Amino acid sequence: MTASPPALVCTPIGVVALDDPHPATPPASQAADAPDVTATVTVRDDLVPGLLGLDRYPWVWLVTWLHDQPPPAERPLQMVPRATAATGEVQGVFASRFPLRPNPIGLHLVRLLAVTGPVVAFAGVDLVDGTPVLDIKPWFADCDLPADP
Amino acid sequence: MTASPPALVCTPIGVVALDDPHPATPPASQAADAPDVTATVTVRDDLVPGLLGLDRYPWVWLVTWLHDQPPPAERPLQMVPRATAATGEVQGVFASRFPLRPNPIGLHLVRLLAVTGPVVAFAGVDLVDGTPVLDIKPWFADCDLPADP
Numbered sequence: 125m126t127a128s129p130p131a132l133v134c135t136p137i138g139v140v141a142l143d144d145p146h147p148a149t150p151p152a153s154q155a156a157d158a159p160d161v162t163a164t165v166t167v168r169d170d171l172v173p174g175l176l177g178l179d180r181y182p183w184v185w186l187v188t189w190l191h192d193q194p195p196p197a198e199r200p201l202q203m204v205p206r207a208t209a210a211t212g213e214v215q216g217v218f219a220s221r222f223p224l225r226p227n228p229i230g231l232h233l234v235r236l237l238a239v240t241g242p243v244v245a246f247a248g249v250d251l252v253d254g255t256p257v258l259d260i261k262p263w264f265a266d267c268d269l270p271a272d273p
Numbered sequence: 274m275t276a277s278p279p280a281l282v283c284t285p286i287g288v289v290a291l292d293d294p295h296p297a298t299p300p301a302s303q304a305a306d307a308p309d310v311t312a313t314v315t316v317r318d319d320l321v322p323g324l325l326g327l328d329r330y331p332w333v334w335l336v337t338w339l340h341d342q343p344p345p346a347e348r349p350l351q352m353v354p355r356a357t358a359a360t361g362e363v364q365g366v367f368a369s370r371f372p373l374r375p376n377p378i379g380l381h382l383v384r385l386l387a388v389t390g391p392v393v394a395f396a397g398v399d400l401v402d403g404t405p406v407l408d409i410k411p412w413f414a415d416c417d418l419p420a421d422p
Contacts (some may be wrong), residue, residue, distance in 0.1 A: 132338050132405065134281040134376045137367075159420065167367075171375060173350040176365035177357070183419040187336075187378055189281050201323040207413070208326070216325035218286075218316075218409040221416065226320060227283045227407045229336055231380070233417055256281065258376045260367040263419060264356070267370065268382055270332040270412060271308065 136189065136256035137174075138167040138242070145253040159235070161249040165257050167242045178260065179239040185268075187259035188230040188251060190223045199224040230255070233263060285338065285405035286323075287316040287391070294402040308384070310398040314406050316391045327409065328388040333395070334417075336408035337379040339372045341401060348373040379404070382412060 142163045165186065167175060178184065193199065204212055205220035217225055234246040244260065291312045314335065316324060327333065342348065353361055354369035366374055379400070386394040393409065 132283040132285070132340075132407075134283060134378075136281070137375050171350065171367075174365040174367045174375070176351055176363065177368035178365060181368065182421075185380065187376075187380070191281075201320065202325055207411075214325065216323040216327060218320075218323045219326035219330065219411055221410055221413065225408060226286050226323070227336075229283075229378070229408050231334065231336070231410060231417075233419065235420075258281075259374060259378050261370055261380060262356075262368055264370065268380075268417070270382065271384075272331075 134189065134258050136168075136258065137171050137260070138165045138244075138257045140165055140186075140188070140251050140253065140255040140257060142249060142251070142253045159248050162237065162245065162247045163249045163251065165244040165246070165260070167244065169242060172242045175239055175242075175244065175260075178244065178262070179236065181262040182236055183233060183263035184236050184246070185259075185261040185263060186230075186232040186234055186246075186251075186257055187261070188232060189256040189258055190225070190228040190230045191254070191256055192252060193224055193228045196226060199226065229258070283338065283407050285317075285407065286320050286409070287314045287393075287406045289314055289335075289337070289400050289402065289404040289406060291398060291400070291402045308397050311386065311394065311396045312398045312400065314393045314395070314409070316393065318391060321391045324388050324391075324393065324409075327393065327411070328385065330411040331385055332382060332412035333385050334408075334410045334412060335379075335381040335383055335395075335400075335406055336410070337381060337400060338405040338407055339374070339377040339379045340403070340405055342373055342377045345375060348375065378407070
């Protein structure tokens with residue numbers, strides 16, 4: 125693909141607020157590393173009907189816009205991510221979960237705590253306060269679990 | 274959140290091509306339902322360095338833009354999705370994996386077959402030919418597996 129691609133426009137459905145917006149330690153690099161850190165997503169008023177039934181799912185995906193990024197040209201396409209830190213192997217950004225990405229879309233599996241009106245409370249936070257949320261999806265074993273991991 | 278939210282602009286990193294672009298049956302509604310259907314993502318030339326090391330991972334996420342959508346106002350916020358089809362329970366879009374969404378972002382766990390230059394071959398396709406891809410990420414047990422599903 126070499127032709128100039130079209131721009132696709134997302135609009136935040138809500139925003140993350142950490143229960144403690146100024147933690148003493150920086151956010152974990154993966155949600156699973158901070159299982160006890162709690163936060164909320166407050167969804168836009170016009171989208172609250174979209175939350176119906178979410179509270180039946182103990183685990184949900186947050187799809188976020190990792191907004192605190194340098195311009196695209198300054199985001200590295202290769203780096204040594206956490207997964208290969210022990211060996212120092214350089215990896216491409218698409219072979220990593222590194223937060224600086226061509227499209228800075230984050231994917232976070234969090235434990236759902238409660239849904240109250242527009243407020244979705246969850247635990248397991250690797251996000252900074254104010255992160256825009258693009259989507260919420262339930263975690264489903266039949267599509268999110270490898271057949272042979 | 275009631276103020277008008279900012280627009281966030283994504284640019285496709287590549288495009289999906291089905292090996293058989295005109296299958297006799299429609300695409301599966303989840304990748305896990307079509308494990309033998311194969312396809313490729315051809316990544317933009319300028320982003321090929323970002324694929325370095327991807328071939329070590331047997332399972333990867335494709336984050337896509339589900340492009341074949343009606344305008345946002347015509348996308349339902351509630352419907353009876355597949356997960357509750359048996360009971361007929363209405364669910365919110367964020368409690369479903371329904372493809373019509375406020376931000377039409379798709380999340381697909383696929384089996385990686387090969388990475389050859391800009392071409393990422395994979396199996397397990399619930400996508401239509403020509404779907405734009407926004408991101409590729411490795412599946413990691415330590416962040417993508419619920420602690421107690």
